Amino acid sequence: MAKGGMHNAKTENVEVVKGTVGAIVDYSTRVGKEETVAMQMAVEDFYNLTKQQLLLIVKNLRGEAVQATLAARHLINKKQVQAILGPRSWEETSSVAEVGNQYDIPVISFADSCPSWATDRWPFLIEASPSKNLQMKAVAAIVQSWGWRRVNVIYEDIDSYANDITPHLYDALQEIGAQISHLTALPSLVAATLFSKELEKLKSEQCRVFIVHVSFPLAVSLFHIAKEMEMMEQGYVWIVTDSITSLVHSMDFPTISSMQGVLGVKSYHHEKSLKYQEFYQRFPDKFGLKYPEEMSHEPGNSALEAYDAIWTVALAMERGNISHQHLLDKLSVVDFDGVSGKIQFLDKRLAPANVFQIINVIGRSYQELGFWSDGTGFSASLDDTAPTNVSMRILRQCLWPGGSRVTPRGWDIPTVANPLVIGVPNSSINHGFVIVEYDSLTKSYNFSGFSVDVFKETVKHLPYSLSYNFTSFGGTFDELVEQVHLKKFDAVVGDIAILSKRYANADFTQPHMDSGLVLIVPIHSKSNRGWLFLKPFTKTMWFLTAFINVYNGFVIWMIERNYYSELKGSPLNQIGILLWLAFATLFSLQGEKLHSNLSRMATLVWLFVALILTQSYTANLTSMLTVAKLEPKVANIETLRNSNAAIGYSIKGFVKNYLVDVLHFNPNNVRNISNLEECAEGLKTGEIAGALLDAPAAKFFLAKYCKSFMATGPTFKFGGYGYAFPKGSPLIPDIDEALLKVFESGALKDLDEKLTASEKCVENESDNETVSLSPSSFVVLFLFTGGTSTVALAIYVVHSKCNMDNSMAEHKRIWLLMLMVLKYWRNKKRRFSRKVSHVETPRDSPMQHTGQI
Template identity: 70%
Template sequence: MAPTYADLLLLLLSALAIINLDQIFMANGGMHNSKTENVEAVKGIDVGAIVDLSARIGKEEAVAMQMAAEDARNQTRQRLTLLLKNSQGEAVQAVLAARHLIKKKQVLAILGPGSGEETFSVAEVGTQFDVPILSLADSCPSWGTKRWPFLVQASPSKNLQMKAVAAVVQSWGWRRVNVIYEDIDSSADGITPHLYDALQEVGAQISHLTALPSLANASTLSEELHMLKRDQCRVFVVHVTLALGVRLFNMVKEKKMMERGYVWITTDSLTSLVHSMDASTISSMQGVLGIKSYYDDKGQKYQDFFQRFQYKFGLKHPEEKNHEPGNSALEAYDAIWTVALALQEGNINHQLLLDKISTADFPGVSGKIHFSEQRLAPANVFQITNVIGRSYREVGFWSYGKGFSMSVDETAQRNVSMEVLGQLFWPGGPPDTPKGWDIPTASSTHLRIGVPSAPLVKYFVKVEIDPITKGYSFSGFSIDVFRESVKYLPYFLGCDFIPFEGTYDALVEQVRLKNFDAAVGDIAIVSERYVNADFTQPHTESGLVLIVPTQSQSKKGWLFLEPFTSAMWLLTALVHIYNGFVIWMIERNYCPELKGSPLNQMGTLLWLAFATLFSLHGDRLHSNLSRMATVVWLFVAVIISQSYTASLTSMLTLPRLEPKVANIETLRNSNAVIGHSSKAFVRAYLLNVLHFNPNNIKNFSSFEECAEDLKNGRIAGAFLEVPTSKVFLAKYCKSFMTAGPTYKAGGYGFAFSKGSPLIADMDEALLKVFESGRLKELEDNMTALEKCVEIESESETLRLSPSSFYILFMFTGGTSTAALAIYFVHSKFKVDNTAMREHKRIWLLILLVLKHWRNKRAQFPRNVSLAETPVDASSHV
């Protein structure tokens, strides 16, 4: 990320201040006052430090650095001298202190300061003189170490804690959050972009991003909180310093925003210092969830540091009631040790020192110290705290990539839901988790719902005035769907319907202006309206259809083919031909007229297929097999022919209508006039998408006007939205019908103010209405008179298909096949008997010849023929 204009302006101002103040600073002998420390053990290696001693975090850092310098001298025998300067939280003072430490004290490195603005200014000075600057700010942008080569991020990046915040938001199903941050560059450029990305990943969004000046007074805080209180979102993420945080939460309690239904989440910059807050501030933060970096506090090294720090901090700052160290103290202690270990090799220059610091790798009190690209490895485990009573409770942990758990042990049960951490204490003390939003307290206790008072179709929205009470009553399909959806919400939602006289675009505009919380009715979802409001998913079908007059069907000459489907006609013909073939095959040996040339036999076969049923009676058939096949064939044919007659009769008596205009191409080519409803988006669609001539487009304001124009020919067709067309055709079912396809366009939806958390809940509730079947019931009630579409469908169902007669076809086909099979078997048996008799006569002739030659001397009568000679075949075999 490149430096912002604010960064460059700050550097320019710092440079100007240096030119004017450097002389004054040196003339006064440096910055020595009651809040400035200058600790020098003995002359030797000098290391500078710049902290804000007016803040708790600066006090902790100063004590921890002094402890670390003392420990380094005792344990490494280095003559390490810590030169401490107080910046008083001012970037200009930090720059002057840095120049003094470098030019006059010739320090090898400078630690601190703790804010982003001071860090950027000091880093510019450090880069100018090639002196390493170890920043303890809670966040440093990624471009910082590239912009200033001698800048080292000595505190772990807190960017991952934004993912921990997002994980908390996702765990409870909150979809929108308000973010309050201190208006300093380190927050604007460092924390908030990461929070925005983390929330986007879990499907949540930032409702309001509020920047508070560091010196915000009560009036400013009150005004900002009042604006946030008017919004529906009740989840707040706070990233501010301790001083601003104390003032903020005192005002939050005063504005009654620390009550039931609210959620407050604080980041490390405030959570890590809750231990230092007084009882008054703690009482104003009851139920706050905190997120801070986790450091192992069970080791002996930490315990020794903890006890010594409490003692030294109490002596140094008796005005502070709590002497426990925070995360910043641990980080400052390890930063001094990082420099001390890098200086162990003796004579070392600035560049070599920077290289040694960048490769540091040792266990510190805050954990493992390891740098990558001059940045300390980021913390990936965060502790979740909950303010309750006089202090806070540590409720669990969140680990990056692992989720929530009760402990940091690898064997601990982990879950993406915070429910694994047990019961939490929320603001106001309710046992139930806040839903994350509420009705704005600045408005009425119910949602103000705008309803169009003069809709095109009364079936969707109907607004009536009671003549006695003069009150309004609201009904209609869209109103009913909305009421049904509200029933499925997991919480009560009160609604007040308010009639609105004006266009639909104007109604949606009122939602944007917050005059209405939502708008309900036959409001089409179009892109132009998304600028002013967010919409739920449509509760009706979407699209536009063309309505045209009807005319009698022009294909009456071929109506006799309509009773049967194509497959039925084909199958009937095949069965007739097959049965005719079977009869011809069986009867041709008995009837000479069934024989002849191949052409004659083919004609005879076709004639049998379609005429035998009417001309060849049973008494003219010679074979029982053909009679059996014919009887079944006649039975099936009678049933089919009777069904055909009944179907044809029904079709002749039913009205057969077709659209007078086939499609929009016909309308455009004929330059015909078309009509549309009074809704502006329909006209825009006709012009921009369907490309009709604007001079040929007419507007109508009611169904009656549309029907009259269509009947009189003033318009050739009318474009209506699909849900509206259903009602129109229900009323004029015999005169009009749809033509052509459905043209894609938005359906009807409910409009809510931009960013409303109700959208997601209403979408889920609408799905439940759809799945319960209730929406279908409401549609049926609205279009109860719509019968014409069913009539058209009924005529289609009158067409007969093979599925209605497949048993009969199988019966007659099976019977004919069985008869043909029996005929072939019988014919083959007759042929075999004839052949056997012929063979027997040949063998008898052979035996007689043999006998003649054997008995050639015997007398054989000459006048006896061989055929007349009786032969006993058995005597010769």
């Protein structure tokens, strides 16, 4: 690195030996080979820039961790090194740190999982590799992105890997609501048969999401066997951490082919910096010359960290030979930009990595999907303008195992497991909800009822086939739910109340039936007679009766008004008489006072109808007066408690606790009820004054004993009835979605109607409520009387008009006749007068007298 060296110190012409540095690596691993080449490059670059020689002595572990302590002592005692670099694992680092602390020699560790107390115990320990604990949050973010609820974790059974699982991965998964289904620890030296055995166990379970946190050699063996067992096929999810992804560039073809579709979290270094690019260009040539057998010559994270570690020590030694303590102090305050990024220590620890690259193993290499940063989430790039999201769905499309582009749901029906064992309570008081019957012929149980039928219908709406077997359980409901936690049952189906205390043992689906606690008490009658006289008829019936009555009165008034002078007068007087006629005919027969046959006909029909109406009204009113009105003997739960009366409760234990702890009943006044018949008998005999039943039990009870008991007071709500599954079960989201389909399809409504129809009232008393009479019962009579009156009125109008016309014609003929007679006599008189005036006669003659006559 002749250009752009790591420090701007002045170049000296005289060669100076700065100091001696020891390194402990494992030549048998790719990491050890990259570290060796990178450290040698750093020594050369430092000399080319400063003309100061740094002696580097490398000790080989030969793949044996126990050699770390011997190598450290050899470097200190025989080679007089001033600082030791490496090794990689925490187990080896702790051994070397112990030796370095004894001789006051600084130890620069490459382990990325040192516990927080390490630098306090070994003051000469410096962590030169950034902690990658935050990568566990990145892994959890991937799990959250796709909605996976449970994961299997496979880790190497050594402290360095176990320390990352607890608490970092566990806490990260807890934050997103995910659970670790199985935690599998694999020893570093494991036989293939053990691999197969452990993977077979995981394959037999439902969970299909695997998080792998092991060393690279162990990962190679693991994925080879997983592929042979067909666990790298469609439906599986594999997520690996930096201990594997940091070497993905060096994988051979058999290894990379066994990991197709794997997602990985990889430490990220600022690859756009000039120092990184110069290092990246020169490294492959030097690495290829020294290790030509390696397929890939690209540098990994270990090479970058080793290169920067040499420069860290070289810069701390720049001013010549110094004491060990002084060297430690100088190492702690080193601050420069290395090829891996900013090199600055805080409390002897390099700043933790907070940016990780998300990769996807595809083909002969891997694809960079995007980035995850602590605090901002996922992004397609690290540009300030790039959008961020808590979900990795904004990144490039991922290729999953089996070559599928469809995101796996994270679980599946076990390939070798038995059908689900589902517990069903056989002690339910809600008989219609759970019915468990023993068949003596087949020597098996038959399971039915509303809750069971809803579950069967729900399973039909799942996108896959779910096999299961019901098993009867005779204990309490709390004990039944606890069986899920103890893994004796895979689920519980029945009228299981969703209670907060039961969440400690299981998770629940959404309720398939709302529920609550209802107070059932005996009934008694109480009179309320103020307006009872109006009840025999409906409002419409009263209105129609009054209308027909007034209409008939109008018809009679019209027909009879010409016969009575009292039917005439002022308009106000006429209205009063009309109304009197309307209602008088309803209560008395006045046919002898009526002059017209038409009015008699209308009155007769109306009296016939009125007789039927009054008799019907009287009968219905009598029935209402004799039937008792139902009222509860106890108004509410407070009245029952204050009276110190006994109260019953269903067999479900939480009801008793609710009565005592929440409603504050005296425990001595609380009675257990084993079935509905016992409840009814206790209420009738007065042994208990009321019963607090859950809503379904109350529904059945009131359907069966519909005449003697009723519900009163408020309903005390709780979570409803759901199905219980193990904590974090991946089945729950699918069951919830299928339940919604059952609700929306109307199947739940049909089952609920079937549930209600299954119970019939066993009490034979007549109905407590008498129905008011409506016009529909008398429509023919109303048409008969209304039609009769209308016909009478029409005949009267027509007849009156005819009489008027005839009378007018007769008068006209008389007047014409009179006019004709008058005209005749007038004309005759005129002719006679003219004749007499022309004849002369003596005064005394007889003719004169005759003319006068």
